[in-house]
Amino acid sequence: MPEVITRFLQRWAVTTVAVLVADWLLDGIHHRTLGSLLAASALLGFLNAFVRPLLLMVSLPLLLWSLGLFVLVINALLLLLVGGVLQPGFTVDGFGSAFLGGMVVSLVSLIVNAFLGSGPAVKVSRGPSRRRNRGSTTPNDGGGPIIDV
Numbered sequence: 001m002p003e004v005i006t007r008f009l010q011r012w013a014v015t016t017v018a019v020l021v022a023d024w025l026l027d028g029i030h031h032r033t034l035g036s037l038l039a040a041s042a043l044l045g046f047l048n049a050f051v052r053p054l055l056l057m058v059s060l061p062l063l064l065w066s067l068g069l070f071v072l073v074i075n076a077l078l079l080l081l082v083g084g085v086l087q088p089g090f091t092v093d094g095f096g097s098a099f100l101g102g103m104v105v106s107l108v109s110l111i112v113n114a115f116l117g118s119g120p121a122v123k124v125s126r127g128p129s130r131r132r133n134r135g136s137t138t139p140n141d142g143g144g145p146i147i148d149v
Contacts, residue, residue, distance in 0.1 A: 028097025036089030
């Protein structure tokens with residue numbers, strides 16, 4: 001299976017688990033069937049990929065003023081939108097439930113992605129050797145560590 005599809009399915013599964021945990025922990029978030037849970041996590045993933053960056057840019061002054069805490073409001077609004085679109089299969093009772101649910105989904109996703117090792121990749125490696133080959137014409141760049149993010 002291509003890596004792109006594997007990564008998509010893994011992110012979808014992580015989001016599904018995170019939404020399920022939010023449903024289990026909070027009284028204000030409900031799903032009726034497995035299909036509605038999968039649809040909710042797919043729609044939430046789509047909104048997070050395409051709509052969330054636009055909302056972050058539009059609300060940049062509020063994000064700076066609130067030191068980034070306005071992201072929690074954006075997460076809540078997206079979860080509330082998912083609940084409104086997929087009703088009655090997936091429901092979010094109100095903004096308070098959406099706010100707490102967004103926090104739970106974010107934390108669970110962070111923990112599961114850290115456990116799976118699918119977060120942002122940081123690779124630290126040594127550069128070229130400090131010794132120059134006698135026949136080499138390339139300059140010595142010091143051989144310090146290279147951080148590739």
